[in-house]
Amino acid sequence: MKTSSGKIVDLATALSVVKDGMTVGIGGWIFHGQPMALIRGLIARGVRDLTLVPAPGSVAPDMLIGAGCVKETACVFISFEHLGLAPNFRRAAQSGTVKVLEMDGPGIAGGLRAGACDLPYGLIPDLGTDLPKVNPNGYRKARVQEGSRPLLEVPAIKPDVLLLHGQQADEEGNVQYFGAGYFDLLMAQAAKHVICSVDRIVPTSTVRQSARLTKIPSAFVDAIVVTPFGAHPGCSPGLYDQDEAHLKTYVAASRDQKSFDSYLDTFVRNGGGEPAYRDKIGAQALAALTSGGAAP
């Protein structure tokens, strides 16, 4: 007996669960595995007032912020690395239009683990930083046992929806990564609903052949969207490099809101979805990213 798991859905169906005001987690790591097709889809839908909890990221949180979808964002690390600071995040943070919940590695790790464990809070070491001063709800002094080092309590993090990007999945919903898994599985355990974009679908027999690559087993996945180049302009590890040229275009377009709106109108809000986006980027540009020579 073979029936559909029902987990593979189109982009619109997958994103229909995301409502204004929700807390949205984002996986990946800086330019690796940013779930950009899902991000573009959310912007096209015009969701508002999101609270973001991004793993250390780049263009995914930055684009959502630049598109006006975000009320507040946790910031563990949002960077464009050698391309500079995250331009829209920077502008929003400096002008105060988006509230920043300052967070560090132990804070997100302890909070996600508490979320995954259905514990009210996690215990982390007090590392003497200024984070508790600017995020007092996120870092509370813990009652400490005699002789113990100072500790903080960090509240559980449980995103309403989590957006991930993997390289391939099977019909069952097992998602495989050719690179590192970063916080993706821990976030999936903590989140209430997990949407994962993948570049391609493969038979379950292919998944079984390299079971150690299945970083997000099907039990942790609610919806899968098959979107080739769905991590563009970031990289999809093992499949294609990040698009340096397009990222520079993006940074240049982010110099002010008007210019960035024009970028969004061209690439994201044109009504054509991912097929139109891929056309805009162009066949030669996409092909070059897959050939191993695009990295600087």
Next chain:
Amino acid sequence: MKTSSGKIVDLATALSVVKDGMTVGIGGWIFHGQPMALIRGLIARGVRDLTLVPAPGSVAPDMLIGAGCVKETACVFISFEHLGLAPNFRRAAQSGTVKVLEMDGPGIAGGLRAGACDLPYGLIPDLGTDLPKVNPNGYRKARVQEGSRPLLEVPAIKPDVLLLHGQQADEEGNVQYFGAGYFDLLMAQAAKHVICSVDRIVPTSTVRQSARLTKIPSAFVDAIVVTPFGAHPGCSPGLYDQDEAHLKTYVAASRDQKSFDSYLDTFVRNGGGEPAYRDKIGAQALAALTSGGAAP
């Protein structure tokens, strides 16, 4: 420049750190990856008054207990599966000669994680069991926030020495497992000193070829002992099966202390170490375990 990491040592050197009265962790899972050569070595050395913290195990904790090396043992699960109850553990627990610190999965997981994290205790759910009644130091009621489920505090577990068994290692001290890693890495993070037996040594180039199999990276390993058939009579996943015939001999010999002492005199306390042990088991028996046909 190539020098020795100094981590590969002989059995006697590796075990010289184990002193009477220490807390000793044991890795593996039931009959999988029991570090038996290290256990036999400890018995031959005559260490006393150990406190054991075994991952769910079988013949490793049972033999140490039967040899009189143990003052008290944590018990998460000690079983001979289809071969019945762990005979020496059972006898010692029923007669009260060894104190049993009753523990469950959440207790050891929370305690090891707290140990690895240098936290004084871990928080686990209160699951309504009788464990806190018989192990009140191991399970304490936690102060609970409004609306939270009842929680327990479990103190950090930090074994003085941890004994593991992997299939192969390189000269750097990277230990590879062909099967599952169970609690071994978490225990290695929590322990103060980690000794790992392996069936064979391989070049680092071999390790690099399948880096995902390195379950215990070299940074977590203090000493490696190369002992072919070092997990016998348990199995070394992917290399040889458990020795059902010898395990039945073991169980039969464990019917009383006199009989078990005779087993130990024959197989363990004969002054010949592992070479003599392998001779006693015999070439044909060992060979059969490697051929894939020994499992029932």
Next chain:
Amino acid sequence: MPVVPQSFAMGEMLAVLLARDMADGEKAIVGTNSDIQVAACNLARARHAPHLWWVSGPGGMTNPTEGIIRPAADAENIAVAQAVMDLPLMIDFIDWQVHFFDFAILGALQTDRFGNINTVCVGDHAKPRLRGPGTVGISALCGLSKRFYIMMTRHDRGAFVPKVDFVCGAGHMTGGSSRTDAGLPEGGPRLVVTPLGVFDFEPASKAMRVRSLHEGVTIDEVRDNTGFDLLVPDKIERTLAPDAEELFVLRRAVDTTGVLPAKFPWPKAN
């Protein structure tokens, strides 16, 4: 025990009875030394629940299905699994998370009227008459999964006691609402399957109740072998025996080397 000669082994029957109660898409966990549990999950996957997801508790392999029943923790399961998770990644949802698993299937040294489970000891813990293997994941699986099954390969007054000597897995505790009153999530045991019959728990009192008796088993035989008063409905059902199709799939797709009949034959009639 059944005096009617059966065309299937006890282990096969238990696997079939458990598989029938599983639904498509559910999530389950299987411990070490769990041949009947593995068979039940894979039988359900092969028949009516193709998207049932199960994971080897210690080994982390998900949905290993090869037509051969191997110990759930074995390395050979990696080659036929959909994923392999490291145990420290799994403890969050095994030992802490509420209702991650739809069900687990657990054996026991003792169970009692309210489906509490004991695998620790018979008699006083400080000086037990019989020292069992211990608790491992039983506390968490009984406490946190949406439901669990109790699978007993023996049904006698040593195994079915008025009150377990040691609670290592909380069932319905002392009955009624005592489980949720203690702060545990909704759940508890749903069915008890034994060589004699199938049992459930009466919704209000949460006391164990006869649901069906296997072919050839009498209610008196069950009473004689149970150390407490079972609730007995007016009309006692007869367990629907494994049918030809169930046995065909079990033997040709799940347990092709006959592990279940070899390891779990019917106990000798006494």
Next chain:
Amino acid sequence: MPVVPQSFAMGEMLAVLLARDMADGEKAIVGTNSDIQVAACNLARARHAPHLWWVSGPGGMTNPTEGIIRPAADAENIAVAQAVMDLPLMIDFIDWQVHFFDFAILGALQTDRFGNINTVCVGDHAKPRLRGPGTVGISALCGLSKRFYIMMTRHDRGAFVPKVDFVCGAGHMTGGSSRTDAGLPEGGPRLVVTPLGVFDFEPASKAMRVRSLHEGVTIDEVRDNTGFDLLVPDKIERTLAPDAEELFVLRRAVDTTGVLPAKFPWPKAN
């Protein structure tokens, strides 16, 4: 900045200076976007510290050494690594454990007299003049490793300030014993390497001190570019420039494609 034309790039010099201070058998962590850190660790491994162990913080690969400097998180490092750990397995020793790492090497938007680090913002956090990327592992690595290095690719009064606007990595805090008084383990910054010189911290006051100036750099130039008073020893050492053997190994075994000179040339003399 150095007016003497150098036969090596700034990135190469920083890598060499850092590598020299590493000892065999030490454990280190390298974050994302850490070309100089990767080069320094692999140079030390290739020369005097063959058993130095380093792990990619986000990616989990250990000791990837291929003669090419790739981003530490990249998938291509898996094929040349000794191990690959999943991040949730690593957080215990990265974010919690005291003194697991011997050292980390960190950059910053700002550092101050006591070696505290800021990568969060310049100005008030609520309305910053410059919003930086954030803290990620810096808090834990500064707080928990046995020592750390501060590596600055610019040396000016914007980067070297009397007091950082936001402490995201605790150095010697307010100097003296303030770090351990606050309950942090022994540790803190050991060296600061910049395009102008090498700096350390005076043992009692824990204030930043000139250790050596690079060829062509004057103490006045350093004072002009540092926003606080550095401690200056009576005799100022000259930094020992990378020697031929160091550069040979760096270029022929560690950075064969020339990532460091391409990405980290000397700043233009002003």
